[in-house]
Amino acid sequence: xxxxxxxxxxxxxxxxxxxxxxxxxxxxxxxxxxxxxxxxxxxxxxxxxxxxxxxxxxxxxxxxxxxxxxxxxxxxxxxxxxxxxxxxxxxxxxxxxxx
Amino acid sequence: xxxxxxxxxxxxxxxxxxxxxxxxxxxxxxxxxxxxxxxxxxxxxxxxxxxxxxxxxxxxxxxxxxxxxxxxxxxxxxxxxxxxxxxxxxxxxxxxxxxxxxxxxxxxxxxxxxxxxxxxxxxxxxxxxxxxxxxxxxxxxxxxxxxxxxxxxxxxxxxxxxxxxxxxxxxxxxxxxxxxxxxxxxxxxxxxxxxxxxxxxxxxxxxxxxxxxxxxxxxxxxxxxxxxxxxxxxxxxxxxxxxxxxxxxxxxxxxxxxxxxxxxxxxxxxxxxxxxxxxxxxxxxxxxxxxxxxxxxxxxxxxxxxxxxxxxxxxxxxxxxxxxxxxxxxxxxxxxxxxxxxxxxxxxxxxxxxxxxxxxxxxxxxxxxxxxxxxxxxxxxxxxxxxxxxxxxxxxxxxxxxxxxxxxxxxxxxxxxxxxxxxxxxxxxxxxxxxxxxxxxxxxxxxxxxxxxxxxxxxxxxxxxxxxxxxxxxxxxxxxxxxxxxxxxxxxxxxxxxxxxxxxxxxxxxxxxxxxxxxxxxxxx
Numbered sequence: 001x002x003x004x005x006x007x008x009x010x011x012x013x014x015x016x017x018x019x020x021x022x023x024x025x026x027x028x029x030x031x032x033x034x035x036x037x038x039x040x041x042x043x044x045x046x047x048x049x050x051x052x053x054x055x056x057x058x059x060x061x062x063x064x065x066x067x068x069x070x071x072x073x074x075x076x077x078x079x080x081x082x083x084x085x086x087x088x089x090x091x092x093x094x095x096x097x098x099x
Numbered sequence: 100x101x102x103x104x105x106x107x108x109x110x111x112x113x114x115x116x117x118x119x120x121x122x123x124x125x126x127x128x129x130x131x132x133x134x135x136x137x138x139x140x141x142x143x144x145x146x147x148x149x150x151x152x153x154x155x156x157x158x159x160x161x162x163x164x165x166x167x168x169x170x171x172x173x174x175x176x177x178x179x180x181x182x183x184x185x186x187x188x189x190x191x192x193x194x195x196x197x198x199x200x201x202x203x204x205x206x207x208x209x210x211x212x213x214x215x216x217x218x219x220x221x222x223x224x225x226x227x228x229x230x231x232x233x234x235x236x237x238x239x240x241x242x243x244x245x246x247x248x249x250x251x252x253x254x255x256x257x258x259x260x261x262x263x264x265x266x267x268x269x270x271x272x273x274x275x276x277x278x279x280x281x282x283x284x285x286x287x288x289x290x291x292x293x294x295x296x297x298x299x300x301x302x303x304x305x306x307x308x309x310x311x312x313x314x315x316x317x318x319x320x321x322x323x324x325x326x327x328x329x330x331x332x333x334x335x336x337x338x339x340x341x342x343x344x345x346x347x348x349x350x351x352x353x354x355x356x357x358x359x360x361x362x363x364x365x366x367x368x369x370x371x372x373x374x375x376x377x378x379x380x381x382x383x384x385x386x387x388x389x390x391x392x393x394x395x396x397x398x399x400x401x402x403x404x405x406x407x408x409x410x411x412x413x414x415x416x417x418x419x420x421x422x423x424x425x426x427x428x429x430x431x432x433x434x435x436x437x438x439x440x441x442x443x444x445x446x447x448x449x450x451x452x453x454x455x456x457x458x459x460x461x462x463x464x465x466x467x468x469x470x471x472x473x474x475x476x477x478x479x480x481x482x483x484x485x486x487x488x489x490x491x492x493x494x495x496x497x498x499x500x501x502x503x504x505x506x507x508x509x510x511x512x513x514x515x516x517x518x519x520x521x522x523x524x525x526x527x528x529x530x531x532x533x534x535x536x537x538x539x540x541x542x543x544x545x546x547x548x549x550x551x552x553x554x555x556x557x558x559x560x561x562x563x564x565x566x567x568x569x570x571x572x573x574x575x576x577x578x579x580x581x582x583x584x585x586x587x588x589x590x591x592x593x594x595x596x597x598x599x600x601x602x603x604x605x606x607x608x609x610x611x612x613x614x615x616x617x618x619x620x621x622x623x624x
Contacts, residue, residue, distance in 0.1 A: 007321075014314060021307050030303055037310035041317050048321040057320055060267050064313060067274045071306055074278045078285060078302050082295045085229055091303070094296040097371040 006047040013040035027079045027089045031072075038068050120183030127181060127188070128170040129196050130262065133255040136163025140248030149241060153220075156247040157211035163251065164200045164207070171197040178623050180264060184327055187264035187398070190617035191463055195261040195394040198471045202386045203254045205478050205592050209379035210246055214586040215485050216288060216492070221377040222246050223288045243286055249279035250383065257387055261394030264402070264623075266316045266326040266352075269395060273312065273355070276391060277305050280384060284376040289492030297375025304358070304368045312355025318348030319403075331403040342407075349404060349411065356399065359392035362418050362452060363425040366445050370433075373441035378493060381437060382481030382592075385444045386474030393451055393470055397463055400455065402622045408458050415456040416548055423449030423555040431562045435495050436484055439562070440477070443521055446559050447473050453552050454536035457543030464618035465535040468611060472528035472603050473521075479596015480517040482589050486510060487580045494580035497566070502575030507582040511570045513593060520600045522563040523556055528603030535611065 017040060020033030042061040049057025083089045124131065140159060147155055177188050213220045220242040256275030263269035285298030320326050322344035323334035335345055358365040373381045404411055426446030433439040451473075454466040487494050487503065487510070494500065504511035520527035533556065537549045583589075603610060 014310075017310070021303070027299060027303065031306070034303070034306045034310055037307075038313060041310065041313045044314070044317040045320065048317065048324075051321070052324040054324055056267075056324075056326060057317075060316070060320070060326065063267060063271060067271060070274065070278060074281055075302055075306065078281060078295070078298045081227065081285065082299050085292060085295060091299070094299055096293055097296055097300070097375050 003047050003051050007044060010040045010043040010047065013037075013043065025090050025092055027082075027091050030091060031075050031079065035068060035072075038064055121181075123179065123181040123188075126174060126177055126179055127186060129167045129174070129193075129200070130186075130255060130258045132167040132170055133163060133200070133251060133258060136160065136166075137248050137251040137255055139163070140251055144245055144248060149244075152244040153211070153213065153242060156244045157207050160207045160247045160251050161204055164204045164254070168197060168200045171200065178620055180623055184329075185265040185268045186259070186262050187623045188262060189623040190620060191394065191397065191467060191622060192262040194467050194614060194617035195390055195470075196258045198390055198467075198474065199254055199257050199261075199387055202383065202390070202474050202478065203250070205475070205595050206250065206379060206383040206387070207247070208588045208592045208595075209382055209478075209482055209485065210250065212379070212485065212586055212588045213242070215488070215583045215589060218288060221288055221379050221485065222286045223291065223294075226286055242288070246283060246286055246380075249283055250380075253279040253283070253383075254387065257391030260391045261398070263395065264328050264398070266319065266328070266331075269399075270309070270313060270316060273309060273359070273395075276388070277309065277359075280380075280388065281305060283380045283383075284372055286380070287375070287377040290375070293375040294377065295375075297372045301368055301372040301376075308355050308358035308365065311351045311358075315348045315351030315353070315355065318344045318351060322348060328398065328402040332405055335404070336406040345407070346410070349407075352399065353414075356392060356396045357418060359388060360396065360448050360452075361389070361445050362448050363421040363445065366422070366425070366448075369445055370438045370441040373444070374435055374437045374495070378437065378481055378485045381441075382478045385440070385477045385481065389444065389448065389451075390467070390470040390474060393455070393466060397455060397466060398622055401458070401463065412456055412458055412545075415452060416545065419449050419452035419456055419548060420551050421449075422446070422452060423552060427555045427559040427562075430559065431565075433562075434497050436497060436500065437481075437495055439497070439566075440480060440484070443559070443563075444477065446555065447521070449555070450533060450536060450552055453540045453545065453548050456545050456548060457539045459539065459543045460618050460621055461535075461539035461542055463621065464611075464614040465532075465539040467617065468607075468614040469532035469536050471610065471614075472532040472600070475596050475599035475603075476517055476520045476528060477596075479593050479600065480514065480521070482592040482596060483510060483514045483517065485589050486583045486586060486593075488583055489578070489580050497569065499576065499578075499580045500566070501569055501573045502579065503570040503582075505575050506579065510582055513597060515567045515570065517596065517600065518563040518566055520604070522560040524560075526601075526604045528600045528607070531603055531607040531611075 014037050017033045017037035021030050024030050045057040045061045180187050222242040224241045226243050253276050256272050259272035263272050281302040284301050285295050287294035323331045361369040426442050430442035451466050451469050454462050520529040523529040523533045540549050
């Protein structure tokens, strides 16, 4: 199969993630969409690694996974804290800071 | 990074082929010291009794920064690539590392201030407890001392970010500096809801932007088969390649970097986060994140994209103009001091982008000088904000600042001086900084940009002067602010800000020379 198709798939996944971040209202789902974007990037990296015949892309994909895990720790802590005070995880409810 | 492995055989690699890269530990010592101090801070957090932590943690952090500064000074003149070409220790990197460490020291003073708030410090006692719960009151005199190791980790990440010569290392450093900042933004003692909201917004938008940054890395890897900055420069000079992935990669990478800088149209998080975060954290972010992000942006543009500079320069022009104009005009309408200073940092990012657009050696030296000068002024200004308070914490509404000069002429005068520096009035560092940046831009044939910058400087001067008029020539309100006395650590931070601002305004030559020498050989490549 033509490896370029994987790049297209990765682009589609990245776009779905971006649209999810922009349109969804629940902070957890927004965050999941960001994770989808990161995994789309991983797919691109692995495909390019295959196309270029170098291992760098695969190594970077592992680093991305580790960083994404660290981000989950910090992100869920923040989302859970704000949920406990507001009883809501909607990003529309957090609207005190404006203008 | 490991491309030599893959060139040997793309599928199977024998164990004997793996050679360890040589690492110059001495060249990396400033970064390693700061990382070490951060880890030590985590250990102290685990093993020290809670009453000792607020005293010990700041001292450890300041001593660590001092040691790192010593390492930076001893490395002066180093110009090398180390750790398998992943980290570049050169003039600009060392200048930025030294400046970051100094910003870190001043910020620690503000973090450690415990007299300004009657309950003790700007940081919350227990970030996890809900307002009004029993534990909240019990622990009132405490503060979340994890803030110190977090902040030291952020500084370490920033130092690595500005020195990374490899996009993977740059991405990891970006996360090391961002993750602690997300947490720190949520630690304000007063106005918990605002602080938590700031943390949530900063986190979601920051993660969103780092995904773009990462996709940019993937595209550049796809274009050149390597993530090293020079590797990209080498392959972008080749003819006969379609450069679709190159420009796509630069664009996506640029989104991530411009987000951290706070350039328009990626600035939306800046006012919200600056307003909601605890003021010491805001001060730290405005000074330190900015210089680290600009360091990385300069390195990417000047090393990787030097061969394609005629393609990116007009785009940087556009962002510089947008950033200056939006920052200066929107600031006029602000009613909150911290929000106003946030828009002011956006406008300043625009001025520094003018220097970046020069794409010459002077572009590097003037930008890093400006960042140093601006950082100290900004730290001083936010330290003053910490001292002006009303019943429930800081008096952030501008109306409450009315007639401040009647209550405390000295503090009002100090703030006025710092505002004049931000406006770029002569005899302050702001003027020197703008002068060098604009002359670098003229030297780089960006005269039109300088004209726009001068007009926006005039617009920006309007709202700085408006605050000065408000403080000096209006009657104070009955429920006006209280100026806190006896906060020695914050006074020290204000003092450092004032001293550096004045020194760089009157006698800037030594620091200008230092910046010029740092930029003399450019980025190592």
